Amino acid sequence: MTRRYDERVAVDDVSFEIPEGEVVGYLGPNGAGKSTTVKMLTGILTPTSGLVEVGGRVPWRDRSANARSVGVVFGQRSQLWWDLPLIESLRLVGALYDVPAAHFTGSLRRMCDLLGLDDFLDTPVRQLSLGQRMRGDLAAAMLYDPPILYLDEPTVGLDVLAKQAVREFIVDTNRAGRTTVVLTTHDLADVEALCRRIILIDKGRVLYDGGIDALVTAYAPPRRLVVHLADDETRTFDIAGGASVPELIGRVAAENTIRDLSIEEPDLESVIKQIYAESTR
Known part of the structure; x- marks a missing residue:
């Protein structure tokens, strides 16, 4: 019986340089x-x-x-x-x-x-x-x-x-x-x-x-404004790069009674998951 082998490359053309103290x-x-x-x-x-x-x-x-x-x-x-x-x-x-x-x-x-x-x-x-x-x-x-x-x-x-x-x-x-x-x-x-x-x-x-900052800037999903209204409805708004958050909140408040609100910032984990998902595709 002849054994069969799969050859896999563990590290493929990886190149980097790390300065002293980094x-x-x-x-x-x-x-x-x-x-x-x-x-x-x-x-x-x-x-x-x-x-x-x-x-x-x-x-x-x-x-x-x-x-x-x-x-x-x-x-x-x-x-x-x-x-x-x-x-x-x-x-x-x-x-x-x-x-x-x-x-x-x-x-x-x-x-x-x-x-x-x-x-x-x-x-x-x-x-x-x-x-x-x-x-x-x-x-x-x-x-x-x-x-x-x-x-x-x-x-x-x-x-x-x-x-x-x-x-x-x-x-x-x-x-x-x-x-x-x-x-x-x-x-x-x-x-x-x-x-x-x-x-x-x-x-x-x-x-x-x-x-890390450059990675988040390049790959992160947009920030989100999460608004909890008085009637227990929750509305979510994506905040584009140059959008004014106070202006967005003002527009929502003009038409609704706001009970609470928060801003969800993209975190490093979500960014890395997105990069790996794109790499797999």
Whole structure:
């Protein structure tokens, strides 16, 4: 019996450049090629064609030097030692990356302050909550001060408070050391809180690369005026780009008794859904 194979291109002619200190959202649906891209950037995978450089290095040709210059957090898996207390995992990371003792102490103190690790440093990793483990993984990724941080779904499954702690850590890390951050996520609240630039990818190809504001301006549906009238009727009006909202409200009020009204602004999620729908068509 002869086996049959389907060959699929995971990443197809993707091209982008990220300056030092930028925080970029790398977005796409499941199977779009996000994690494959991150694995090539970290040197885990070797592309079949094309060129990748990270800090002047080709990741898969100089894996050791590249590994020392990047921190990586995969939300679905941990780099911590499951049966060891968190502090021992962090000490092992420090030893693996030859972090001097004084530098390790200072970095650990900074991570504890930023991520609130003190309460569970002595707890085995297997006993940590998901949010605690994620904070431990972030500490391990940044303990040796890499200039580049890759975050693959870092807030998946976290509660609101844990998500906020992760976002604040990313902001502080970026500001303090001009750390370049590449963030893949399905949580658009992460993107809106952290990123000025996003790269949209689908079926291995880049659909958009630019600022969030420009994306919303180019693709967003119109704003909507929702008016609740005294007779419990609700009327909806699309607001064109140059329309005067007070004038529109005045026209409606001249003919109706208004009980309440609101303006619905287009959000990033609806814009991205529209782009993916157009791409599928």
